[in-house]
Structure formats: C-alpha cells, structure tokens
Amino acid sequence: GAVVSQHPSRVICKSGTSVKIECRSLDFQATTMFWYRQFPKQSLMLMATSNEGSKATYEQGVEKDKFLINHASLTLSTLTVTSAHPEDSSFYICSARDHYRTGGEQYFGPGTRLTVT
Amino acid sequence: GESVGLHLPTLSVQEGDNSIINCAYSNSASDYFIWYKQESGKGPQFIIDIRSNMDKRQGQRVTVLLNKTVKHLSLQIAATQPGDSAVYFCAENIDQAGTALIFGKGTTLSVSS
Numbered sequence: 153g154a155v156v157s158q159h160p161s162r163v164i165c166k167s168g169t170s171v172k173i174e175c176r177s178l179d180f181q182a183t184t185m186f187w188y189r190q191f192p193k194q195s196l197m198l199m200a201t202s203n204e205g206s207k208a209t210y211e212q213g214v215e216k217d218k219f220l221i222n223h224a225s226l227t228l229s230t231l232t233v234t235s236a237h238p239e240d241s242s243f244y245i246c247s248a249r250d251h252y253r254t255g256g257e258q259y260f261g262p263g264t265r266l267t268v269t
Numbered sequence: 270g271e272s273v274g275l276h277l278p279t280l281s282v283q284e285g286d287n288s289i290i291n292c293a294y295s296n297s298a299s300d301y302f303i304w305y306k307q308e309s310g311k312g313p314q315f316i317i318d319i320r321s322n323m324d325k326r327q328g329q330r331v332t333v334l335l336n337k338t339v340k341h342l343s344l345q346i347a348a349t350q351p352g353d354s355a356v357y358f359c360a361e362n363i364d365q366a367g368t369a370l371i372f373g374k375g376t377t378l379s380v381s382s
Contacts, residue, residue: 158312186369195358196313196372245312249367257303258370260312 156248158261165236172232173264175246181226182248190243202229236268284382288346292359292373301364304344306355354380
C-alpha cells in the first residue's frame with residue numbers, strides 16, 4: 153500500500169513552453185501533497201504545499217505564477233511549470249500524506265526529470 | 270546548539286563493514302525524523318524513522334540514534350552491502366502539524382566489494 157505515482161517520469165520541452173507533472177496517490181487519499189525540486193548532487197528542496205480544495209502554499213523564493221499547483225481531488229495534484237527555461241531543468245518529486253492518519257510517514261513519488269532545451 | 274558528529278558528503282566502505290552516516294537537524298521543535306535512501310534517478314525510499322520520545326530504534330541491519338541535546342541524528346548500517354550504495358538523507362518535521370519534511374544534506378555511500 154501507500155503508493156504515489158508521477159507522470160511523466162521524464163520530459164523534454166523547449167524553452168518557453170509549459171509542462172504539467174501529475175502526482176497521484178494510488179491507494180490512499182491525500183489531503184496534503186508536497187512538491188520538491190532537486191538539482192544534481194543536492195538535497196530535496198521544498199517548493200510548495202498543496203492542499204486539496206485550496207490554494208497552495210509556496211516556499212520563499214518560489215514563484216507561484218511560474219509553478220502552478222492544482223490539487224483538485226484527494227488523489228491528484230498537478231504542478232505546471234509555465235514558460236519553462238533551461239534553469240528550470242531539475243528533478244521534481246512529490247510526496248503525500250495519508251488523509252486518515254494524523255501523523256507519520258509521507259510517501260514519495262518516483263520523481264519527474266524535466267529537461268528544458 | 271551545535272551539532273556533534275561531522276557530516277560527510279561522501280563515505281566509502283568495504284563490503285561487510287559497518288557504516289555510520291551523520292546528520293545535524295535544524296529545528297529544535299522537530300519531533301519526527303526519517304532516514305531515506307535515494308538511488309540515482311529515483312525518489313527517496315523510506316529506511317527507518319524515529320520520534321523524539323526515543324533515542325534509538327532498530328530495524329533490519331539499520332539503527333537510528335537521536336541526540337536531541339545537540340540536534341544530531343545518525344544512521345548505522347550493519348554489514349554494508351554493495352546494494353546499499355546510494356545517497357542517504359535525513360529529514361525532519363513537526364509530525365502533528367502535518368508540515369512538509371525538511372531534508373538535510375545527503376551523504377553518498379559507496380560500498381566496494
């Protein structure tokens with residue numbers, strides 16, 4: 153149980169285009185999902201917290217108009233990188249908390265490798 | 270307070286040795302800590318967790334030690350195997366607050382046979 157999927161696993165896009173990444177909890181409901189970004193040889197950096205049915209909370213320095221987050225259901229959150237540039241190339245990872253557990257582990261997706269050319 | 274235990278970005282061991290990976294966490298209010306293993310191109314994989322009311326927890330071949338006084342966490346891997354080669358991260362949060370995990374700097378473990 154507690155599986156989180158991401159789609160696509162890797163994507164290449166041209167500079168100036170937008171790309172959407174999906175994060176799904178497959179066997180549990182997730183009120184809250186989190187989006188992280190990881191540059192090569194670095195740690196995971198929290199970008200935003202996504203709450204079902206409400207606006208996402210962004211970390212300092214993360215542009216909310218560039219990284220659009222939608223959490224329309226208890227099993228799906230999407231991250232859209234708008235007007236992507238080469239510096240947005242990174243590994244994007246989501247995680248989810250089980251709605252019916254008040255604490256405990258977060259479950260991570262397998263990540264999405266974004267390359268902007 | 271200051272942390273003890275040096276964080277090393279890389280650690281190289283021989284197969285069969287015991288490995289110790291250290292982490293200094295930042296928030297004295299954190300009460301939940303997790304160690305993750307990350308292989309190249311993959312998401313983090315849960316290894317073991319510990320809550321702040323404990324100072325030691327053991328799993329299969331792994332032990333986590335928590336020193337709240339100096340905000341230090343360590344992961345011990347017994348009889349390290351080549352398959353243990355990966356990047357290891359510690360993460361912390363305030364569990365009941367439902368906040369995101371904050372990750373520490375990773376340590377790349379290389380196991381040679």
